[in-house]
Amino acid sequence: MSAAPNTSIDAYFDLVGQPAPGGPSLAGLARLQLGHIMAIPFENLNPLAGLTVPLDIPALLDKFTHRRGGYCFEHNLLYRHALDTLGYRTTPLLARVRVNAAPGVVTPRTHMLLLVEVEGERWLSDTGFGKATPTAPLRLVPGEAQSTPHGVYRLVPEGDAGDSFLLETDAGDGWAPLYAFESRPAYPVDFEMSNWYVSTHPASHFTRDLIAVRTVANGRHVLHNARYSFYAVDGTATRKELATPAALVHLLENTFGLAAGSVPGLGAKLSEIVSPRGEGFER
Template sequence: MSLAPPLAAADLEAYFQRIGYEGSHAPTLATLQGIHQRHPQAIAFENLSSFLSQPVELDLPTLEQKLIYGGRGGYCFEQNGLLRSVLTTLGFQVTGLGARVLWNLPPDTITPRSHMVLLVNIDGQAYLTDVGFGGLTLTAPLRLVPDLVQETPHERFRLLQDGERFTLQAQIAEAWKPLYQFDLQPQHPCDYEVSNWHVSTYPNSIFVNNLIAARVERDRRYGLRNTELATHFLAGTTEKRQLTSVEELKTVLTEVFRLKLPQNNDFSRLFSA
């Protein structure tokens, strides 16, 4: 039986400069927490490539060129793929998992494993680690402990367990909302390649038909869905703004989400009648 090749070593210096991390490089919980808090503030969730019919590649050199050196963001396979290589290079024990998205879907909906999450083991304790879930991405790792309400720099989260399945929930106002469901079956690069190809090219994919971006600040979350920009403050209020031109959209992408736009950046279909 052949074994999967080891992950390539990430460019730690460039990555840490990109996210503004200056802490320890030791594979400890404090290091993981520091990285996890800064990553989604610096590297926005976005699907510009799939929306613009451009390829989405998951090999480490491409991820580094896009998310680190190129000033872009990405979605879960890119964000967590890069983070997995960084953590592995630091000496963490990391397992890639696949999740079924439940956010804003009717109860009992069955979805494919279209979301990538990470499980990081530190001193015998497993932590759910995820910097790629868009508008409600985690800003801290969570202990893999069922029914424990866990604080993060932003929302409160908890994990429910039903047999081998875990469901991640976020507390929104007074209600607990499910984000996704997963089990502990390890996923391989080929599993992510199939899912990534589907979500980035399938004609009915949400990432093909909609422009989506998200980024966090210490006191708020920014979310873009096509031409609507929402700012969700941790105090509980939300501000919404309707964008009316391609020029305004590009300004939001560069200034609010801090993205360098690709050369081919024709967003005009969002504003066509």
């Protein structure tokens, strides 16, 4: 008989770290955001294997507490649930991903993030943007370079309304665009629609490419198809290619901490991608 699903929010805090004592605070928000990102990997094994991606809280709790991760909707919906439980004021948003997008191209709203109001200010807080996920809250002010444990970011205003921003990261040789968003709220039906698209559409890279990211104190482990990379916080990077499905499963299990061997249908997909298929951005 299989074990009963673990649907208690206490299990989430056991996984990511207990919340700071007292009421909502910026320090408590930063602690929970970093703890979440370092405890729960970013990955797309379900859509790659042709499996559904449920977004209800019990399903997310059960998945994350059984050595699995997910992508933005999964991460940020559960993260928001935890913040709301702790009394934070959160607003869920949708963003248009600008990574690798040609100038002038309008991309769909396929990324979820949060605005959190705490200590009299608004902060961008995101736990699900792959290898470029900010590991600390970002103050919602334009043009200010903001350091996090894993990189420097800034928000650039877009348009004339004053509520639209482009998030950029310092790529070493200049600022690189990540995603654009407006500060108006999105709703569960919006996330369901976007989640359905990114998890099922044949043009979605989540249905075609193997992507996994695990953040650790000194950098990020990144897997994109058969290429494994480690991006250190000092700016150095190491890379290697994996040649067999077994090597990919071993890496997913041991370096990323994922129960990859138990994902139905994943083995066949890994067999298709053991050869490198070009560069991409591991989101």
